[in-house]
Amino acid sequence: MSHRSGIEVTEDIKNDMARARKGDLRVLQIIIENESLKAGACLAPKKKWEEDFDEQLAPLTESNPCFYAFYRLDSKSSLGYEFILFSFISETAAVRDKMIYASTLSAVKQAFGGGYISKEYTINSASDLTWKGHQEQIQLDEEDGPLTEAEKMKEEIKRLETTSVTTKKETVAGLTFPVTSEAVAALKEFAAGKVDYVRLAIDVKQEHICLEQTDIFAGSTTMFSGAVSTTSPNYHLFKFKYEHNGKAYKKDCFVYSIPSEVTVPIKEKMLYASCKASFVSALGNFIQNENLLSIEIDGPSEVSQQALISHIHPQAEVKKGFSKPAGPASRRPRTKRT
Known part of the structure; x- marks a missing residue:
């Protein structure tokens, strides 16, 4: 089964991503609306990244049950500023929304540039998007060891595919x-x-x-x-x-x-x-x-x-035997010497 939704990253989003990579933004929030990617909050840095965390990142969960958030750190790699990518997919979100966010993640990451992303987290609770919750997640990662990107996607898709709770069915x-x-x-x-x-x-x-x-x-x-x-x-x-x-x-x-x-x-x-x-x-x-x-x-x-x-009853394919190609028409028969 393919795990790609087919949603494409628009030029407007790419421009916002460029602003973020340049360092102008601390937070770039991206949401899916009417099967299109749109920018949500675009917030400039105010203090150190640790201090901006609760003030700028945590409140985003109050207005959207699902979103992506690129959070700029103060550290840099050879490419430029480093980012944490958060995929917030609330447990209360509709199953179809959970599925579409999980399957669009790869396209969003590719457009932003994986080299800029130092850490990536998929979270389901608003408390996990607080500074305290983030520190607890880091500690769990150190204990369990990080998953590969393929393992993360596999686990998330598996979890979303098995999400169904209803007592009337x-x-x-x-x-x-x-x-x-x-x-x-x-x-x-x-x-x-x-x-x-x-x-x-x-x-x-x-x-x-x-x-x-x-x-x-x-x-x-x-x-x-x-x-x-x-x-x-x-x-x-x-x-x-x-x-x-x-x-x-x-x-x-x-x-x-x-x-x-x-x-x-x-x-x-x-x-x-x-x-x-x-x-x-x-x-x-x-x-x-x-x-x-x-x-x-x-x-x-x-x-x-x-x-x-x-x-x-598919028809069996008839295999044709190999026929030795005829030699050039102008070639004379080989004479056997005695």
Whole structure:
């Protein structure tokens, strides 16, 4: 799974970053708003960096549940001033916001310049962004040893992907993203053979997986393709009935559809992509998913009968034998001497 959101760093943000690297700013706060990076607080240094910490950095948590903050130290490296990069992602923030901040971090760091960043912290509590909390974090780092950048990203993405707390939804083993009771009932009906098609969606606002449609298509791919939306993503379960080489088959299919003809919001794409693997795994609570066909499509034409059969029974590639190339036409036959 890709962990990049696709959000790009604008020229305005790059200009603010240049001001910070020059030394004009003690704090450069960057927030994500309407799937774009925007500058928040841009604060000039007043005192020593230790003394500015509580006065300039700590108050930022009061107005934003998530943000990045480049905090300028008074020390310099060969490149210039050194910075601490804080990624503040509050535990109370929406799951989709947590995901998008975690996956945009790499782009922000690259634009600023990793050589200027001496330390990096991902924090979830406002108390961790105080001078006292920062000193405690430094002490923990010295005891545990620092994580590599790859380890930090892996841990943060893993933590965010497993964030889901709600008492009004059902819990499905292996799937931590909440599922409505109607969706669970539909999965059970599919497993029992009462329906052969189920369409599910992620409610981005409510942050749960919900049921959109169940039906009996009798294995018809024509009816299935008609149920694939051209305007929004979905998860589909379909029991495919077909013939191949004179034999009749049945195949359970999981299809993740993400339309290519329209622009799907980045947050919505991320939620679908990040939940897909755990959802397919959790289907094992309802159906035998060892032989489940799992594919991703961008339009209804990709679930035609022939298209699905080609996924299930891919044609073996015929390897051509090596033919020795003929010699030049003008070459005379070699004469054997006796």
